Amino acid sequence: MTSAAAVPDPLDRTLAALADPHRRQVVELLRERPRRAGELAAELAVRPSVMSRHLKVLRDSKVVEEASPEFDARVRIYSLRSGATAGLRSWLDAVEQGWADQLAALKAHVEQSP
Amino acid sequence: MTSRALVALRIAAPPSQVFTAFTAEIGQWWRPNGLFALNGRSDGRLAIEASLGGRIIESYPDGGQFEVGHVRVWEPPDRLVFSWRAASFPPDRETEVHIRFEDVDGGTRVVVEHFGWDGIAQEHVARHGFPLLPFQLRLAEWWRALLYSLADRATE
Numbered sequence: 001m002t003s004a005a006a007v008p009d010p011l012d013r014t015l016a017a018l019a020d021p022h023r024r025q026v027v028e029l030l031r032e033r034p035r036r037a038g039e040l041a042a043e044l045a046v047r048p049s050v051m052s053r054h055l056k057v058l059r060d061s062k063v064v065e066e067a068s069p070e071f072d073a074r075v076r077i078y079s080l081r082s083g084a085t086a087g088l089r090s091w092l093d094a095v096e097q098g099w100a101d102q103l104a105a106l107k108a109h110v111e112q113s114p
Numbered sequence: 115m116t117s118r119a120l121v122a123l124r125i126a127a128p129p130s131q132v133f134t135a136f137t138a139e140i141g142q143w144w145r146p147n148g149l150f151a152l153n154g155r156s157d158g159r160l161a162i163e164a165s166l167g168g169r170i171i172e173s174y175p176d177g178g179q180f181e182v183g184h185v186r187v188w189e190p191p192d193r194l195v196f197s198w199r200a201a202s203f204p205p206d207r208e209t210e211v212h213i214r215f216e217d218v219d220g221g222t223r224v225v226v227e228h229f230g231w232d233g234i235a236q237e238h239v240a241r242h243g244f245p246l247l248p249f250q251l252r253l254a255e256w257w258r259a260l261l262y263s264l265a266d267r268a269t270e
Contacts, residue, residue, distance in 0.1 A: 096119045096121050099121040102143075102144060103224055105144065110127045110132055111126050
């Protein structure tokens with residue numbers, strides 16, 4: 001039998017991080033814009049301590065990152081890491097590939113015509 | 115709008131000919147593919163009604179039709195703008211396609227800009243938790259990596 005230890009650690013952690021519905025909601029909210037931990041707790045209606053646990057899991061699995069604004073080091077603002085926000089970009093890449101295929105077909109059609 | 119797909123290609127024919135080919139002859143060259151499977155079917159034939167407000171229609175052998183969008187700018191041979199939605203889009207969502215036919219030394223540079231994917235992606239996020247396509251691709255990669263690593267372990 002193959003043990004669970006065969007799973008690469010980062011992969012395992014990312015999957016585990018996103019398996020929780022609250023953490024998926026956090027990812028959805030952060031897709032719109034960065035937010036403070038307190039805002040996230042309020043929007044999901046969970047206690048700050050619960051949110052802070054979720055955010056730690058998301059941080060450890062490299063789904064989100066935290067930063068502090070220059071004017072106040074106590075404030076923590078969470079945002080998706082660039083890899084996580086690559087979703088829209090890869091979507092657009094797929095659209096561009098689709099159009100590139102269509103234009104190639106148009107070109108073949110036009111240039112074959114007498 | 116930042117959520118823009120941009121593609122351009124040179125075609126060895128004047129803009130008037132390319133504009134006509136793009137619109138009147140679209141059914142002859144358009145290739146349904148995964149992303150552009152407008153109604154989840156691959157046997158459709160696409161047509162553009164040649165006027166402002168004209169419909170973009172996909173017709174099927176059984177007589178069914180799917181309305182993809184409407185012509186919003188009809189300026190042959192330079193410019194064409196139409197709305198665009200696939201059946202999988204949420205009801206109130208659509209994207210917009212802008213096409214320019216630029217004269218370059220007697221040939222044509224066709225520039226396609228496809229706007230509005232941000233909204234679509236966000237709707238999918240709201241409904242499915244992630245943009246559908248990229249998330250599925252990423253998930254597939256995860257599973258592939260998982261299975262490879264499991265296979266490695268199993269054959270050691």
